[in-house]
Amino acid sequence: MSTPTSDKQDIESTLGRLSKADLLTLIKRMVQLYPDLTGLIDTAQQTTPSQRPSAFHLIQSSIAVLCLC
Numbered sequence: 001m002s003t004p005t006s007d008k009q010d011i012e013s014t015l016g017r018l019s020k021a022d023l024l025t026l027i028k029r030m031v032q033l034y035p036d037l038t039g040l041i042d043t044a045q046q047t048t049p050s051q052r053p054s055a056f057h058l059i060q061s062s063i064a065v066l067c068l069c
Contacts, residue, residue: 015056023055
């Protein structure tokens with residue numbers, strides 16, 4: 001696994017301090033702005049609980065998708 005960059009550490013640290021409710025609010029806002037992100041949520045729901053990405057990884061994936069736009 002690669003060493004996290006400063007930006008990634010900042011994002012991970014910030015997201016780690018958010019409550020579950022705050023993370024859900026953030027995800028909902030992101031999906032409202034970028035409806036294509038719904039596919040990431042659909043994919044997460046289709047996996048078993050042990051395979052399911054954490055909220056951080058879901059948001060990180062969303063940010064990566066947004067950067068490709």
